[in-house]
Amino acid sequence: MKKAETILNERDNILGRIREALKASAPLPGSHGGSHEHTPAGPPASHAREWLPAVGTSAAEQFELFARNAADLKADFQLLASREELKAALIKLRDAGKWQRIASHGGELTDFAGKSLGLPVTLTDRGYDVQEMEQCDAGITECDALIAQTGSVAVTSRSAGGRALSVLPPHHVVIARRDQLVADLPAAFARLQEKYAPDFPSMISFITGPSRTGDIERILVLGAHGPKKLTILCI
Amino acid sequence: MSFVSQFKAQAGEKTRDLRHRQFIRTALRGYETARDKRKGAFQSWESARQAAAETKWEAINHLDEHLVALTRQLEARGTKVHWASTGAQAREIIAQILRDKQARCIIKSKAMTSEEIHLNDALEKEGFTVVESDLGEFIVQLRHETPYHIVFPSMHLTRGEIRELFQRELGDAPSDTPEDLTMVARRVMRQKYITADVGFTGANFAIAETGMISITENEGNSRLTAALPKTMVTLIGIEKVLPRFADLALFLPMLATAGAGQPMTCYNTMYSGPRQPGEADGPEEWHVVLLDNRRTELLADTEQRDALHCIRCGACLNVCPIFRNVGGHTYGTTYSGPVGAVITPHLRGLQEWKHLSNASSLCGVCTEACPVKIDLHHHLLQNRRNASASQPAFLEKLAYKIFGIVANEPAFWSLAKKLGWLTQPLHDAVKGSALDPARAWTKTRDLPPMPRETFKDWWRKRMKAE
Ligand code: SF4
Numbered sequence: 001m002k003k004a005e006t007i008l009n010e011r012d013n014i015l016g017r018i019r020e021a022l023k024a025s026a027p028l029p030g031s032h033g034g035s036h037e038h039t040p041a042g043p044p045a046s047h048a049r050e051w052l053p054a055v056g057t058s059a060a061e062q063f064e065l066f067a068r069n070a071a072d073l074k075a076d077f078q079l080l081a082s083r084e085e086l087k088a089a090l091i092k093l094r095d096a097g098k099w100q101r102i103a104s105h106g107g108e109l110t111d112f113a114g115k116s117l118g119l120p121v122t123l124t125d126r127g128y129d130v131q132e133m134e135q136c137d138a139g140i141t142e143c144d145a146l147i148a149q150t151g152s153v154a155v156t157s158r159s160a161g162g163r164a165l166s167v168l169p170p171h172h173v174v175i176a177r178r179d180q181l182v183a184d185l186p187a188a189f190a191r192l193q194e195k196y197a198p199d200f201p202s203m204i205s206f207i208t209g210p211s212r213t214g215d216i217e218r219i220l221v222l223g224a225h226g227p228k229k230l231t232i233l234c235i
Numbered sequence: 236m237s238f239v240s241q242f243k244a245q246a247g248e249k250t251r252d253l254r255h256r257q258f259i260r261t262a263l264r265g266y267e268t269a270r271d272k273r274k275g276a277f278q279s280w281e282s283a284r285q286a287a288a289e290t291k292w293e294a295i296n297h298l299d300e301h302l303v304a305l306t307r308q309l310e311a312r313g314t315k316v317h318w319a320s321t322g323a324q325a326r327e328i329i330a331q332i333l334r335d336k337q338a339r340c341i342i343k344s345k346a347m348t349s350e351e352i353h354l355n356d357a358l359e360k361e362g363f364t365v366v367e368s369d370l371g372e373f374i375v376q377l378r379h380e381t382p383y384h385i386v387f388p389s390m391h392l393t394r395g396e397i398r399e400l401f402q403r404e405l406g407d408a409p410s411d412t413p414e415d416l417t418m419v420a421r422r423v424m425r426q427k428y429i430t431a432d433v434g435f436t437g438a439n440f441a442i443a444e445t446g447m448i449s450i451t452e453n454e455g456n457s458r459l460t461a462a463l464p465k466t467m468v469t470l471i472g473i474e475k476v477l478p479r480f481a482d483l484a485l486f487l488p489m490l491a492t493a494g495a496g497q498p499m500t501c502y503n504t505m506y507s508g509p510r511q512p513g514e515a516d517g518p519e520e521w522h523v524v525l526l527d528n529r530r531t532e533l534l535a536d537t538e539q540r541d542a543l544h545c546i547r548c549g550a551c552l553n554v555c556p557i558f559r560n561v562g563g564h565t566y567g568t569t570y571s572g573p574v575g576a577v578i579t580p581h582l583r584g585l586q587e588w589k590h591l592s593n594a595s596s597l598c599g600v601c602t603e604a605c606p607v608k609i610d611l612h613h614h615l616l617q618n619r620r621n622a623s624a625s626q627p628a629f630l631e632k633l634a635y636k637i638f639g640i641v642a643n644e645p646a647f648w649s650l651a652k653k654l655g656w657l658t659q660p661l662h663d664a665v666k667g668s669a670l671d672p673a674r675a676w677t678k679t680r681d682l683p684p685m686p687r688e689t690f691k692d693w694w695r696k697r698m699k700a701e
Contacts, residue, residue: 010527018534029285040285041286047286051282053488127516134425150488163515202312202507206499211502225424226502
């Protein structure tokens with residue numbers, strides 16, 4: 001009991017030391033040694049767009065950029081014209097991967113995918129058996145945004161069936177709508193904030209390509225712990 | 236052996252190991268090419284650096300307010316926040332959580348803070364099983380070694396060595412291709428995520444505005460660690476705060492670019508609580524442990540406070556000529572390379588660790604590489620100043636005093652020059668040996684022969700001739 005009390009009190013001790021330390025102010029960034037001048041850059045929230053990689057202006061350019069980034073990341077990106085094409089693309093994936101069982105969550109696009117595939121489905125919405133999900137050949141989810149600038153997909157625990165669905169099965173298939181494409185990272189953060197703040201889902205994840213590692217001789221290997229394949233179907 | 240003689244001995248050994256040097260250089264050359272390409276894609280990398288430096292300045296110089304805002308929001312959503320002044324307290328807090336949960340197996344994703352407080356040793360001593368899930372960390376854990384590099388823990392090992400290790404420790408290594416070896420680790424780890432009682436993670440950023448912890452990784456091991464076990468524990472240094480959610484739009488791509496030459500790391504994940512009502516999965520309990528461990532001492536040093544801006548990207552290690560030659564383990568510290576040389580004296584004692592700041596040519600490539608513009612080589616110099624101010628080197632001072640007297644008096648000076656010419660052959664006889672008072676310097680260096688005729692003699696002769 002004694003111990004727990006002392007540990008609890010560390011909050012005030014730490015904050016006290018911080019406040020004491022901050023009574024003296026530190027030189028501004030870039031002004032060490034007193035020599036070099038610096039011009040303030042301004043807060044990232046309003047200016048980051050001017051510094052980050054360029055993204056083009058039209059939607060067509062941005063779809064092209066997303067496709068290029070996805071290819072660099074070894075993700076499979078398909079821009080589809082209709083529900084029929086979406087269905088055909090899913091069936092092609094199913095047959096190529098010899099899928100037996102999939103995991104997914106309730107949603108307008110994921111329900112459509114489930115019906116199109118005609119396979120047994122593990123749904124995560126009302127809790128699920130982890131071993132069963134581990135045995136699934138693919139996890140199919142919706143998403144919150146596609147980011148042209150980086151080729152990333154933003155998912156959350158609310159929009160994409162929880163935390164594990166997008167990383168546990170060996171193939172992650174994302175189904176997105178065209179209007180979910182945003183130009184850059186600042187736009188993606190703004191969209192998430194608009195949609196959820198202050199009640200954020202407990203997990204927000206930016207997925208940029210299939211899971212990877214370079215821990216052995218810095219050589220790229222896909223599928224380190226998460227999915228070996230990432231497919232993004234956009235209609 | 237003292238830390239300094241250990242450093243010297245290992246540095247000598249590693250520098251002579253040409254295979255090691257070649258291997259590290261090759262690995263880092265690939266990194267450099269990728270990083271330059273990614274930096275080039277930025278419209279203005281320099282403005283981005285300046286903004287990142289200003290943002291971290293704001294975060295650190297209002298640290299108390301940000302920590303209060305962060306914890307208020309984390310707690311509002313059911314997260315338990317703990318505060319630890321020392322490594323020992325952090326270890327005790329974490330061990331107590333594990334005891335309460337009657338946990339046996341802990342799956343862990345990469346966290347340098349846990350290396351800093353030697354968490355694994357402490358937990359294993361208490362009988363808990365700790366499994367590192369990051370591939371590089373898993374490899375060094377199997378070797379009972381510390382990470383070689385803060386971002387690339389196993390970069391010093393060849394595929395052959397890793398294959399042998401897997402064969403010996405796991406009895407499974409079909410070939411020595413990185414692909415096959417990675418799949419061995421994947422197989423081993425899969426069931427561990429599912430059966431572990433507690434998932435442990437580090438963190439890269441903490442967002443004050445929204446009460447979130449952000450974790451950056453490539454493998455997906457941290458995602459799984461934070462998804463499947465019933466209890467999650469996160470250990471984070473108090474300096475990791477960022478003021479706003481939108482700051483991540485800049486910091487995430489900068490961390491990836493500077494650290495690994497990637498446009499974005501594969502998974503950048505923000506957690507704001509344990510499993511919330513209506514969510515499919517996630518831990519029932521989430522404990523966040525905020526660690527001071529002498530960071531507030533660094534904070535109190537206004538001149539060096541900005542060393543707390545570090546986002547642990549590893550860029551300064553990658554470009555450092557000293558790191559490349561002596562290797563990561565030689566430092567004997569958790570944080571190696573230039574940033575390790577700057578902060579270790581603060582975290583572990585100036586006099587014991589000042590030699591790290593002396594092991595530098597002050598070339599400044601680290602400062603140029605740093606995405607948050609920490610003036611690293613300025614701080615290396617500052618550490619040297621602090622070290623000699625708090626414990627002056629008397630012999631050195633005496634030597635300079637004598638030099639001052641001699642150099643100020645023309646008669647002494649010309650006598651010294653003549654004596655130098657006369658005695659130099661005597662020095663050659665003992666050069667570099669135990670009898671040589673200047674051997675630390677002369678062992679590896681040659682003094683050019685002193686000319687019989689000094690410049691002054693020559694000048695006088697020339698003037699006369701005219
Ligand atoms: S000091 Fe700068 S370059 Fe070095 S690890 Fe920290 S952030 Fe990266």
